Amino acid sequence: xxxxxxxxxxxxxxxxxxxxxxxxxxxxxxxxxxxxxxxxxxxxxxxxxxxxxxxxxxxxxxxxxxxxxxxxxxxxxxxxxxxxxxxxxxxxxxxxxxxxxxxxxxxxxxxxxxxxxxxxxxxxxxxxxxxxxxxxxxxxxxxxxxxxxxxxxxxxxxxxxxxxxxxxxxxxxxxxxxxxxxxxxxxxxxxxxxxxxxxxxxxxxxxxxxxxxxxxxxxxxxxxxxxxxxxxxxxxxxxxxxxxxxxxxxxxxxxxxxxxxxxxxxxx
Ligand code: ADP
Ligand code: MG
Numbered sequence: 001x002x003x004x005x006x007x008x009x010x011x012x013x014x015x016x017x018x019x020x021x022x023x024x025x026x027x028x029x030x031x032x033x034x035x036x037x038x039x040x041x042x043x044x045x046x047x048x049x050x051x052x053x054x055x056x057x058x059x060x061x062x063x064x065x066x067x068x069x070x071x072x073x074x075x076x077x078x079x080x081x082x083x084x085x086x087x088x089x090x091x092x093x094x095x096x097x098x099x100x101x102x103x104x105x106x107x108x109x110x111x112x113x114x115x116x117x118x119x120x121x122x123x124x125x126x127x128x129x130x131x132x133x134x135x136x137x138x139x140x141x142x143x144x145x146x147x148x149x150x151x152x153x154x155x156x157x158x159x160x161x162x163x164x165x166x167x168x169x170x171x172x173x174x175x176x177x178x179x180x181x182x183x184x185x186x187x188x189x190x191x192x193x194x195x196x197x198x199x200x201x202x203x204x205x206x207x208x209x210x211x212x213x214x215x216x217x218x219x220x221x222x223x224x225x226x227x228x229x230x231x232x233x234x235x236x237x238x239x240x241x242x243x244x245x246x247x248x249x250x251x252x253x254x255x256x257x258x259x260x261x262x263x264x265x266x267x268x
Pocket of ligand 2: 044045046086
């Protein structure tokens with residue numbers, strides 16, 4: 001394993017009397033793909049924004065390569081971190097290629113213009129949006145826009161890529177496709193994921209959040225356990241042998257007690 005890139009040490013975020021993240025501690029090693037999972041409102045986006053240096057912890061600290069991340073300048077941060085948020089709203093009249101070129105701004109002057117153009121073309125290709133290069137962002141579907149935002153982040157050539165629910169506008173097939181594309185980048189990645197079946201195939205590490213706290217960290221095997229998933233998500237987890245491939249399948253079953261206890265569901 002590589003060195004520790006990011007380290008949260010008791011990172012806490014309080015606002016207006018509410019604790020959105022309470023004493024989160026975790027380390028992210030170089031090359032890791034960390035999935036942050038948890039129910040709605042658990043504090044995932046807030047933790048992600050703290051890790052990315054977009055929010056300063058109200059207590060505790062975040063370290064990037066051993067140095068407190070609040071000391072990074074905005075430009076240093078932009079060179080190191082690419083962030084694709086849940087509700088980023090790019091200017092809709094921008095052409096896709098111009099938008100993706102914005103990813104090069106933090107590196108302005110460091111590369112030749114021809115090199116920058118090549119990096120942008122490569123990012124468009126990588127995110128499979130080259131065919132939209134000359135279209136306005138406003139003309140794209142939600143899923144296409146999500147891939148364009150990823151292309152901008154790729155063009156940024158970050159040390160760490162932050163993604164907040166990067167698949168929420170995509171159809172099921174496109175979700176795993178996007179995540180395998182991200183995995184193929186070989187960039188240290190921290191992603192809030194809401195799609196539990198995609199966590200184990202994608203992530204090398206998982207942080208589980210529940211009610212503002214990181215309640216478990218570890219490999220997918222260590223964290224996607226019946227106990228944790230039952231407790232945090234109220235889901236039953238089943239490991240089944242894939243009928244035709246040499247691997248296990250994880251199935252997440254909703255426990256719906258109100259339905260199960262419905263009088264008509266019971267046999268006499
Ligand atoms: P998640 O991404 O896990 O859904 P968030 O980190 O976005 O959760 O938010 C955690 C909780 O904090 C949510 O209940 C949200 O409504 C609340 N929250 C978010 N921003 C603020 C704010 N500025 N002031 C008060 N509460 C907030
Ligand atoms: Mg969120």
